[in-house]
Amino acid sequence: MSLKVLIASPLEAEHVKTIAATDPRVEVLHEPDLLPTPRYTADHVGVRPGLAEPELRRWRDLLAQADISFDFDWWEPARMPANCPELRWVQATSAGIGQFVDRHGLAGSDLVFTTAAGTHAGPLAEFALMGVLHFVKGVPDLRRWQARRHWERYTTRSLAGSRVVVVGLGGIGRRVAEVFAALSARVVGVGRPGREYDVPGLAEARSFTEIREALTGADALVLACPLTDETRGLIGLAELAALAPGAVVVNIARGPVIDEPALVDALSSGRLGGACLDVFAEEPLPARSPLWAMDNVIVSPHSASTVDAENALLTELFTDNLRRWLAGRPLRNVFDREKGY
Numbered sequence: 001m002s003l004k005v006l007i008a009s010p011l012e013a014e015h016v017k018t019i020a021a022t023d024p025r026v027e028v029l030h031e032p033d034l035l036p037t038p039r040y041t042a043d044h045v046g047v048r049p050g051l052a053e054p055e056l057r058r059w060r061d062l063l064a065q066a067d068i069s070f071d072f073d074w075w076e077p078a079r080m081p082a083n084c085p086e087l088r089w090v091q092a093t094s095a096g097i098g099q100f101v102d103r104h105g106l107a108g109s110d111l112v113f114t115t116a117a118g119t120h121a122g123p124l125a126e127f128a129l130m131g132v133l134h135f136v137k138g139v140p141d142l143r144r145w146q147a148r149r150h151w152e153r154y155t156t157r158s159l160a161g162s163r164v165v166v167v168g169l170g171g172i173g174r175r176v177a178e179v180f181a182a183l184s185a186r187v188v189g190v191g192r193p194g195r196e197y198d199v200p201g202l203a204e205a206r207s208f209t210e211i212r213e214a215l216t217g218a219d220a221l222v223l224a225c226p227l228t229d230e231t232r233g234l235i236g237l238a239e240l241a242a243l244a245p246g247a248v249v250v251n252i253a254r255g256p257v258i259d260e261p262a263l264v265d266a267l268s269s270g271r272l273g274g275a276c277l278d279v280f281a282e283e284p285l286p287a288r289s290p291l292w293a294m295d296n297v298i299v300s301p302h303s304a305s306t307v308d309a310e311n312a313l314l315t316e317l318f319t320d321n322l323r324r325w326l327a328g329r330p331l332r333n334v335f336d337r338e339k340g341y
Contacts, residue, residue: 002027003326004086006066008073009093010038010046015315019070022319023326029066034059036074042310044071044093063087068325070318078104081111088112089325091318095120095172095305096226096254098340113335114321119313120305121175124252124278127304128176128222129183131250131276133159136220140274140295160184163244165218167211167234168225168253169197170341176222176252177202190214192230208234215242220250226341227254237262246273252304255280264290267297278304 003023007016007030020028034055036046051059059075063083069090073080077100080087089112094100097115101107134140136157145152164180166173169191177187181201191197193207206214208230215221221243225231235258240249249272251258260281266272274296280289283302291297321331335341 001025003322004029004065004067005322006030006062006069007071008035008069009044009071010035011070011315012311015311018315019319019322022322025326026322029062031058031062034062040306041308042306042314046074048074068322072100072104078106080106081109089114089331091321092116092335093314096341097335098226098228099254101335101337102340107337112331114331115333115335115341116314116317117333117341118171119310119317121171123305123307123310124172124224125175125179127276127278127300128224128250128252129179131274131298132164132180132220132222132248134276134298135248135274135296136162144295161186162219163188163217164220164222165190165214166222166224167208167257168223168231169195169199169202169205170224170226172252173222173224174199176224180220180222185220188214188218211235212239212242215239217244218242218247219244220248222250223253223257225253225257226339227256228340232256233259235259235263237265240266240272243272245271248273249275249277251275251277251279253279255283260291264294267294272296274298276300278302 003025004027016028016030020026036048038046063073064085066084067086067088069087071093072090076083091114093116095115095117136159138156160183162185164185165188166177167190169189177189177199178201181187186203187201188204189197189199189202190206190208190211193209197205211234240262263275267275276298278300279302285299291299324331
């Protein structure tokens with residue numbers, strides 16, 4: 001008996017072939033002309049196609065056949081339980097799908113969701129390191145001086161020996177901690193209460209309930225946690241004030257984890273040395289946002305996790321999960337509806 005796997009978002013032909021070769025029982029449903037057009041490598045949103053009724057009928061037919069879907073339906077994600085009567089499992093292409101699942105009312109369905117957790121850990125850790133080093137090494141001053149052809153000897157800071165707090169100790173946070181520890185920073189991790197964390201390079205672990213104590217005197221803060229009721233607004237005015245003067249904030253989590261107006265105030269006053277932000281309270285970041293014009297801010301359009309190797313990593317994860325599904329073994333990265341990640 002075949003297992004029909006729908007490719008529901010843009011994916012290169014080489015990766016589709018890899019999925020099809022996972023097992024003789026796998027039958028891939030893939031019609032690229034019915035999918036959005038990617039705007040860049042590993043774009044799983046793309047530009048929605050303007051399908052005429054015959055093409056929409058073809059897409060509906062594919063949805064109706066699918067047992068498993070690689071990504072959510074681009075057309076009507078909220079109606080997947082109705083439009084996909086055979087569907088049992090969706091492999092997402094994002095690590096953080098809690099908001100998406102809630103927004104489209106899918107939390108109450110019987111579908112199994114698995115996330116892309118782990119595939120983005122390396123790129124996001126690199127981004128976090130870049131953001132902290134950008135300000136620790138005085139790159140904004142160097143760029144200004146270069147533009148003026150101004151030569152001035154100066155003293156910089158060192159990452160080694162600094163106190164770096166990483167909030168969120170899942171796959172991404174663990175990798176961030178390892179990277180900073182490898183450069184001799186003293187890394188303090190902050191995770192869920194009641195959990196024990198065995199993370200290489202971690203000097204100390206605290207819980208979310210001890211966030212202010214963990215942040216006191218920290219030279220850098222990296223947010224790498226999912227957005228849940230517990231983490232929404234976790235970093236506010238008091239938490240930012242606990243950081244050392246000139247500290248750097250990196251957000252690779254979700255925008256609402258931090259109080260954005262409080263962050264703007266801390267950056268404007270010079271209390272913080274800089275911020276490297278990949279996520280924001282409102283996306284796209286509105287043109288009216290003061291963050292755009294601040295010299296001590298790096299604005300990244302929620303793209304820090306997207307690298308040219310992403311689809312290969314996603315395919316590797318998905319094919320491993322396919323083999324697990326066929327063998328009746330537990331899947332990797334099953335989405336927990338109660339926790340929201």
